Each structure stands twice: as structure tokens, then as C-alpha cells.
Amino acid sequence: MNLTEQSKKLNNIEFHFPINNMEIRVLWFRIMNRNKQWRIQRHLHSTFEIHIVQSGDSKVILDNQTFIVKKGDCYITPPGNYHEQINGNEDTYTEYSMNVDLELINNSYSEEYELLNILSNTEVRVLHNSHELISLFEGSLNEAGNGYSGYNRIIINNITNMLIILSRRLSNYKLARMGIQKNTSTGHFSKMHSYIKDNVIKRISVKEVASYVFLSEKQASRVVQQSLGTSLKSLIDVKRNEKACEIIRNTSLQMKEISEYMDFTSPFVFSKFFKRMNDMTPLEYRIMSKNDNL
Structure with missing residues (x-):
């Protein structure tokens, strides 16, 4: 079976599955071939589009930057990012493309929360030497083509x-841009996360958490921002809200x-905080929880 047939077969398989705290739905999973002069007009998606260059080159145009991708390069366009793509210098271009919808099952902190x-x-950028991704894509093509058990x-x-x-490669890039050493940042985040969990029933301040890991409030907030994409204050609120929900559900x-x-x-x-976090009062949440358990 040639690559075109494998691509059609792979793209026709429906992939919609959960991984712990995330639902993953693949909209397309295919090979794109282009020759000579070509252009994909400016567009956007409400999903993630992964582009892996198997051969040739092309120019990618975004609203805030333009770059060239070549064999072995990869880039990912998140939801809402306009992009356009045109031919490069080589006559032929082959790209492995996957479009995926990622949705958290709940907003509690998890590896999937961090990945998303x-x-x-x-920011959108070129990831060079993406041979691992090429290998995984080609392995998927072969599996779909062969159709063996499993x-x-x-x-x-x-x-x-x-x-x-x-996510790992983008995380490493993001840390480098911020001037943060990965191991140090991860260690700080882990300690702050544990401190918040251990003291969740107290009124914890950003200053208190930052002092625990010997960072300024600004530095501590930056570590949480690069790990979760949210603020340290929001993380504290999320953890306190989770505890409040647990108590309401499991006690009288x-x-x-x-x-x-x-x-x-x-x-x-307390009621004002709870309603801001959950769009319902604590009492409404207790009634809903009881009804769910009937």
C-alpha cells in the first residue's frame, strides 16, 4: 500500500478517546502534498493544527510573524491563530498534518491541564529536528495501512x-525565553503546589507562598504562569474551591x-467566593450533588 492510500485509510479512522483528564478528538490525520506554485489562504481553526514537514519547504505567514519551514521542522497553530502557507523554493512539498480538539474533563490541576x-x-514557532514526530506519524500510517490486531x-x-x-519542547523553549532553568522552575512549582494543598483551609496569600520558596511575589507568579498559564492567585483560589466542593459534597x-x-x-x-468560582451558591451546589448521587 502506497503513502497516499495509507493516508486515506488513516484519515478515515475516527479517533476520539480520553486520556485521564482530557478528551482528545482527531479531526484529520493525513499527508498533504503540493507541487510548484501553491497557496493555502489565510484561515484559522477552533482546534490545534500540527504541521510536520516531511520534505521540501514552505513559507508560513501569521499576523505577527513569518517563517520558513523545511524538512524535519514542525510547528503547531493553536485555536484562533490566523495563518497562511505558500510554496517555498523547492518544487515539491510534503507535510504530515494532524488537527486535534483537546478538552479538559474538569479544570482541576493535572498533567493534561498543564499540557493544554x-x-x-x-507563541507559534518552528521546532527543528522533529524526527521523533515524523517517526510516530509514519508509524501511524503503517499501522493504519496494515490493519493488524491492536x-x-x-x-x-x-x-x-x-x-x-x-508540549515538552514548547515548554523548554518558553522557559529559555523567560531565563528560567527548567529543574529549578519545576522544583519551585512543585513546592508551591504542595504548600497550597497542605494549607488549603487557610487564607493563603501570594506573598506567603512566594516566601515559602524564597522567591519574590513576581518571580513566584511567573513560575506558576509558565507551568499552568494562570496566576498564582488563581491557583490558590482553584485549590481552595476544590476543597470547599469536597466538604460540601461529603459532609453535612x-x-x-x-x-x-x-x-x-x-x-x-465564602458564598461570594464560591459563586464566583462555580456560578452557583454553596447550597445550590449541595442540592445538585445530592441529585447527581440519586
Whole structure:
């Protein structure tokens, strides 16, 4: 079976699967061949589009930058990014392309939460020497073409590994741009995350968490921003909200008691915080939780 037939077969397989805290849906998974003069007009997607150059070269035009991609290069366009693509200097161009929709099952912190934030919030750039991605794509083509037992599971693993490789390479680039050493940043984030979890029932401030890891508030917030794409204050709020939801679901404590237990200044402040985080009051959440368990 030639590459064109393998590409058609791969693209016709429906891939929609969960990986822990994320739903992954592949919209297309195929080879794109172009010859001589060609152009893909300016467009955008509501999903992630991964481009891996198998041979040739092309020019990619975004609203804020233009770059050339060549054999072995890769770039990913997140949702909402306008881009245009035209021929380069070589007569033929072959690109491996995958378009995926990524959706978190819930917004609690997880590896998938971090992966999505990295893919969504890192600027579009060329990743050179993307041979691992080429190998995984070509492995998927072969599996689809052969159709041997277990091919679907192998391709799903390949898709997952491609997303992980992309997020790691983009994360390393982002850290380098910010002047942060990866191991140091990861260590700081891990310590801050653990401190927040251990003290979640207290009124934790950004200054308190930053002081725990001997960083300024600005430095600590930057570490969380590059890890999750959100602020340190938001991370604290998310963790306190998760704890509040857990208590409401699993105990019969009154809202005033929960407010006092979690160190809010008053039941009113607790209710206001909870509604901001969940679009419902604590009481409404308790009723909904009970109904869900019926």
C-alpha cells in the first residue's frame, strides 16, 4: 500500500478517546502534498493544527510573524491563530498534518491541564529536528495501512506521545525565553503546589507562598504562569474551591461551619467566593450533588 492510500485509510479512522483528564478528538490525520506554485489562504481553526514537514519547504505567514519551514521542522497553530502557507523554493512539498480538539474533563490541576496550557499559550514557532514526530506519524500510517490486531491502540498511543513531545519542547523553549532553568522552575512549582494543598483551609496569600520558596511575589507568579498559564492567585483560589466542593459534597456541615473551617472572614465572603468560582451558591451546589448521587 502506497503513502497516499495509507493516508486515506488513516484519515478515515475516527479517533476520539480520553486520556485521564482530557478528551482528545482527531479531526484529520493525513499527508498533504503540493507541487510548484501553491497557496493555502489565510484561515484559522477552533482546534490545534500540527504541521510536520516531511520534505521540501514552505513559507508560513501569521499576523505577527513569518517563517520558513523545511524538512524535519514542525510547528503547531493553536485555536484562533490566523495563518497562511505558500510554496517555498523547492518544487515539491510534503507535510504530515494532524488537527486535534483537546478538552479538559474538569479544570482541576493535572498533567493534561498543564499540557493544554503549554500548547495554548506558547507563541507559534518552528521546532527543528522533529524526527521523533515524523517517526510516530509514519508509524501511524503503517499501522493504519496494515490493519493488524491492536493497530488502533498503537495509533492512539502515537497521538498521545506526539502531544507530549510537542508540549515538552514548547515548554523548554518558553522557559529559555523567560531565563528560567527548567529543574529549578519545576522544583519551585512543585513546592508551591504542595504548600497550597497542605494549607488549603487557610487564607493563603501570594506573598506567603512566594516566601515559602524564597522567591519574590513576581518571580513566584511567573513560575506558576509558565507551568499552568494562570496566576498564582488563581491557583490558590482553584485549590481552595476544590476543597470547599469536597466538604460540601461529603459532609453535612452547615455553610457557616464550612466558612469558619476554611478561614473565610464571613459566610457572605465564602458564598461570594464560591459563586464566583462555580456560578452557583454553596447550597445550590449541595442540592445538585445530592441529585447527581440519586
